[in-house]
Amino acid sequence: MxxxxxxxxxxxxxxxxxxxxxxxxxxxxxxxxxDVDVDIQSKTVTAFIGPxxxxxxxxxxxxxxxxxxxxxxxxxxxxxxDGEDIYNQKVDPVQLRAKVGMVFQKxxxxxxxxxxxxxxxxxxxxxxxxxxxxxxIVEKSLRRGAIWDEVKDRLxxxxxxxxxxxxxxLCIARAIATEPEVLLxxxxxSALDPIATAQVEELIDELxxxxxxxxxxxxxxxxARVSQKTAFFHLGNLVEFGETGHIFTNPVDHxxxxxxxxxxG
Amino acid sequence: MQDQHIASAFDRDLEAIQxxxxxxxxxxxxxxxxxxxxxxxxxxxxxxxVRAKDKQIDLLEEKVNEEAARLxxxxxxxxxxxRTVLSVMKISGNLERVGDYAKNxxxxxxxxxxxxxxEGASGAxxxxxxxxxxxxxxxxxxxxxxxxDMAHDVRARDHDVDQMYNALFRxxxxxxxEDPRNITxxxxxxxxxxxxxxxxxxxxSVAEQVIYLVTGEMAEEARKKVSSVYIEPxxxxxx
Numbered sequence: 001m002x003x004x005x006x007x008x009x010x011x012x013x014x015x016x017x018x019x020x021x022x023x024x025x026x027x028x029x030x031x032x033x034x035d036v037d038v039d040i041q042s043k044t045v046t047a048f049i050g051p052x053x054x055x056x057x058x059x060x061x062x063x064x065x066x067x068x069x070x071x072x073x074x075x076x077x078x079x080x081x082d083g084e085d086i087y088n089q090k091v092d093p094v095q096l097r098a099k100v101g102m103v104f105q106k107x108x109x110x111x112x113x114x115x116x117x118x119x120x121x122x123x124x125x126x127x128x129x130x131x132x133x134x135x136x137i138v139e140k141s142l143r144r145g146a147i148w149d150e151v152k153d154r155l156x157x158x159x160x161x162x163x164x165x166x167x168x169x170l171c172i173a174r175a176i177a178t179e180p181e182v183l184l185x186x187x188x189x190s191a192l193d194p195i196a197t198a199q200v201e202e203l204i205d206e207l208x209x210x211x212x213x214x215x216x217x218x219x220x221x222x223x224a225r226v227s228q229k230t231a232f233f234h235l236g237n238l239v240e241f242g243e244t245g246h247i248f249t250n251p252v253d254h255x256x257x258x259x260x261x262x263x264x265g
Numbered sequence: 266m267q268d269q270h271i272a273s274a275f276d277r278d279l280e281a282i283q284x285x286x287x288x289x290x291x292x293x294x295x296x297x298x299x300x301x302x303x304x305x306x307x308x309x310x311x312x313x314x315v316r317a318k319d320k321q322i323d324l325l326e327e328k329v330n331e332e333a334a335r336l337x338x339x340x341x342x343x344x345x346x347x348r349t350v351l352s353v354m355k356i357s358g359n360l361e362r363v364g365d366y367a368k369n370x371x372x373x374x375x376x377x378x379x380x381x382x383x384e385g386a387s388g389a390x391x392x393x394x395x396x397x398x399x400x401x402x403x404x405x406x407x408x409x410x411x412x413x414d415m416a417h418d419v420r421a422r423d424h425d426v427d428q429m430y431n432a433l434f435r436x437x438x439x440x441x442x443e444d445p446r447n448i449t450x451x452x453x454x455x456x457x458x459x460x461x462x463x464x465x466x467x468x469x470s471v472a473e474q475v476i477y478l479v480t481g482e483m484a485e486e487a488r489k490k491v492s493s494v495y496i497e498p499x500x501x502x503x504x
Contacts (some may be wrong), residue, residue: 002370096339221341261359262275263268 015127017042017182017212018063023077025067025236032058033249034236036077040229042181045204045213047227047244049220051259053134054233060184064100065093065094065213068074081182098125105187107167109159109174114151117159117170121178137177145173146203165196168198172203183207185215189222220260224248232256275340281351282410289325290405292318294398296367297464301394303371305387307378315371316333322364329357344367346457348481354475356408359467359474365402366460370394373453383440383450386433390457393429397464400426404471411479420484421470425466433458 003096013053018040033055034210041047048056059209063088079086086096087174111116118138121127124143128134136153142148147169151162159170168188177185183206204213204226219221223230224244231241232255240247240256251257296315303311336342342350384425400419407415408428437451437458476484 220343224343249347251344257344258268261270261346262272263270263342 003070003094005146008249013041013043015042016040017081018214019230020059020062021078022061023062023079025055025062025076026074028072032236033062036078036237036238038231038238038241040182040211040212040214042212043210044229045208045215045227046231047223048214048231048233049218050233055236056231059233059238060186060216063184064097064102065183066088066097066102068093072157080214088179096177099160099180100182101170101180102184102186103104103172103175103188105166105190107171109162109167109170111158111160113156114142114159114162115155115169117174118177121174122162127178141173141177142170144176144203144207145169146199147173148204151231163196165199168192168196168200169203172177174215176207177203179194180211182212182214185213187216187218190218197222214251226240232259234259274341275346278332278340279346279349280338281311282329283338283349285325285329285332286353286356286360287405287409288327289322289357289364290401292322292325293360293364294401294405295323296364297398297401298398299393300367301369301372301391301398304374304377305391307374307382309375309378312371312374319364319368321379322361326357326361330354345478345481348478352408353472356471359470362467363464366464369460370457373457377450379451380450383437383447383454385476386440386450386454388431389429389436390454391460393426393433393458395462396422396426396429397468400465401471404468404475407472407475408478411456411475413476413479416472416475416479417484420469423465423469426462429463430458455489 015037016122018038020036020040023033023036026033036055036059037183048060050056061067061080062075067121069076075087081096081100085091110120112120115138118141119128121132122137128137134143139148139152142151147166151157151165151170159167161168166190169248172183172188188204189200192200201222204215207213208228215223215226228245229241230244230247232239232247232251232253234255240251240253242252247256248260251260257263296318299311300315302308303315333350336350340346375388400422402418403415406412434455437455440447441451473484476482
């Protein structure tokens, strides 16, 4: 039984989804990300860990050009999704974000019905040809978001009326409604109780069969539980990147060791 | 890793658990020396003392395991802390076994003092026990100092102990063939020698835990295993 579980957890692909080379990010004069090289595999959960201000969220936001919305932010270097430069002039950030979905720290459902929360993305991207098809997408997304059973009888109720954990799963369902290839999660569980956290983690594990998931988390336990690969950031540098089990039992860099063991480093 | 934890209670817990291991190690060292001495000097009182003190070792092992479980539950140790807790649990198990073997040696001593001594045997056993005790001392030093080289050295020395055992094995066989009245004593002495050889194996395992603790890697199986026990079967005796 355990063996099966270990096999399930192992990364079974070496297909690279995101490839970043020499990435630098500046906020005005502040050098926030320093020369980061990293490959993110498909069908893998990659966790970014590190102390506050280490640049992990900043780097995550580079992957779907969320930093474009910040005027003083400048991104340099090369980030490729399936070999295509996502910072190329010709790339439409909106299309990119449909492919690279994002879930935030605080659940932020639209002030609309549960149904419309999910249907919004597929509508604007024209993914559904008919009402029936849209219904299908909504149901499928809510099911995948592990929240269908809880909301199926009140799809017209406002999304904001759900509990925090339900709202977060709704947001995850919304993020996967546009069939993204990568899901970025910035502290998706920090506002949730342990039960809702466990549900979201279980969901992440399921999503991994189809998507590449990148999760930023302050909880090292969570990183250890859900990810196959872990990257440790410190002061804007990617200090160590490797197999999660290895990072948490025998990290190579002393800074990683100091961080994961809760020492001043 | 000399750096302190942000949570200083974590440091105290880890130090406390390692202090217990050192205390255990000290008691086990004494048990080895005393049990061998009791055998050599036919000192029944000392043998009884070794048997009585084994309880302390057993209690410490329990305590170490309890504390380790607590530490895992409360602190979720990672990296070198995790390896410390894992190694501590194994080492305490190894030490407890070594203590048991010393106790068994003391028990057999109580039988052996009632029958005639075998010439030279208790001296050889004392030397073997001395060697094992030194291995234990070095293994514990290696543990405290995180000294991988010393741990490798301890590992290598287990080979010497194995050879001492093999030599004794042959010797006892000869004694028994010479005179069947030696059989009772030699059987007990053989078990003692075998147990000391097993002590060496457990101490080797302690040394291997040191290597794991420091490097995060298991020591590779570089020690060559020679199946040295094989001996020409003695001429078949009468039924």
